[in-house]
Amino acid sequence: MVRGVVGGGHGANGIVTEVSSPAADSTFRTAVARQLDTFVADQRLLLTDLDPAVGDLVDAAVDFTVGGKLFRPTFCHAGWLLAGGTPADPRIAAAGAAFEWLQGSALAHDDLMDGSDTRRGRPSVHRDFEARHAAAGGFGDAEQYGARVAILLGDLMLAWADEHFRRADPDARTASLWDACKSEVVSGQFLDVLSQTRDTLDVASAMHVIRFKSAKYTIERPLHVGAALAGGDETLLSRLTDVALPLGEAFQLRDDVLGVFGDPADTGKPAGDDLREGKRTVLVARTAQVCGHDRVLSLLGRAEGVDELHDLIESSGALAAVEVDIDRLVTQAEQAIAVLGDEAASLLDPLVDAATRRVR
């Protein structure tokens, strides 16, 4: 079996591990990397012809995207293969590459919205450009400059996502799945932002948010787009949904656990960053069920509250409860994969493992 590498996606749980799924093989990964390279070369020509200074923006998009773990492209490829597509075909590689730009855009904007300082062990876009401004002794406010560039870079990568998706030559049905993915992820993020304006923490609402923000966006829609691009029928798409939603939820719960208890070498972020940034994860909502909303909210989003909250999550039994949730969701995903048959199992089981396993 060809072996490849897939992980939790850019800035997600940061797992990098060998995955023995044909969907993650090196031929496909190389095809996606080539797509990204060629696309960027075209954009660089177009945009530096306007002004060489725009090269900095192109470089930042590349630094932020190329060399990622290709999580969404891999699921897109899996959907394609399950619908009978030829492995690593240029069309599926183009669709996969489009998901990389979409994810780059989402992360540049997410990090700004969350005030995150780091991403994959490096400064986030807004902090990177803020530092460049300061180092160059730029006129005006360095932080505002960083924020502006992060907004623009996210916009550019979102525009690129659609432009690159066109290279997959999608029919109307495939394009409408892609379009739904983009609207859904923004809607999920809005629900997340909205939930943070409430003075309560709620497990059901946190689960609801991750369904749209993570499960549909990261797993279901990439599978759908890949399958539809290869002409997969509605029955296949519906069965892929049965796999994707529990798997995507388990993936996000694992990501949440790693965001608190993970090794920074794996997550690319300082330990406890999610708590410092005030993310309202299921993990935190479960802790509030036991320890009270007021106590958890008084610690969440404050650097000096991180250690106590970290301990509470464990001692309250919230961590153990979330591990039970993950196990239950993984079992549900595996049962749905079994319905799809042996080929699906060889493609998807290794991805389930990579997306949800404990690290260390």
Place this chain on the structure above:
Amino acid sequence: MVRGVVGGGHGANGIVTEVSSPAADSTFRTAVARQLDTFVADQRLLLTDLDPAVGDLVDAAVDFTVGGKLFRPTFCHAGWLLAGGTPADPRIAAAGAAFEWLQGSALAHDDLMDGSDTRRGRPSVHRDFEARHAAAGGFGDAEQYGARVAILLGDLMLAWADEHFRRADPDARTASLWDACKSEVVSGQFLDVLSQTRDTLDVASAMHVIRFKSAKYTIERPLHVGAALAGGDETLLSRLTDVALPLGEAFQLRDDVLGVFGDPADTGKPAGDDLREGKRTVLVARTAQVCGHDRVLSLLGRAEGVDELHDLIESSGALAAVEVDIDRLVTQAEQAIAVLGDEAASLLDPLVDAATRRVR
């Protein structure tokens, strides 16, 4: 002749005036409005099905976009008609509507980047949601909430722009012009942001920025997309560029003048807002040529500097010089229109007038 209404675009110079161009007639305007309505109805169904709360985001997109002056759609229609397209065809109405979402996205993000409080006489998106948060006594920081929603709403409208553009059923050539438009406008905005990190003001660099940020984005690419959608050849596109660049530059210079000297009832913004926000317009760069960079930069971007800077722009002769620039550019655009012939003149001359005329 059918009469319509066209203006300086959302939040641009705010001219609303009757324009006797067939490109701006009420049949086309109605067709675009219907496109926007139908599209929003589809999105509302999809997204409120995820969660009714997302309806607020859809409403905000509508409030921010529908009822606009359809500046870019009108140029898109003009290009289409010049290439022999049928008036107000659904395909050109869809392409026009796509430009409205693109512009809505750009403005939501621009206002946040510039810290603008108002847009078309109403609060900007980030201020609107900041106020809602405060009124509801929301948990957390109201300003951060407003900024987050503005980022997400801009992303949603950018995603919608592409989705709506698909409804125009573009061929590969037309799509590549649309794609170029999106990358160019972000690049122009980046050059603008970058120029603000320098401690000098430069007329040539300000003119360079408005070519990409305004002239190509607002006039050239809408004309190109419309013309290409109707099968117009490269000669036509190149002649449209000859019209569009001087016209777009004149349009932006007029917008800059109105940003300082315009009536708030026309501009939808308090007088002097551009100066308060520190915009580096050609008008301000010309003032610096006469009065010195240090003096102008010490006043620009500060509320207490607005009155003095306003007077300097006039007394230095910068205002008169920019009026000369506008006249020169308008003449150049009119000569390029004459090359295109009588039909072009009947379509475009009224638009030149609407985009660049003095108000009051």
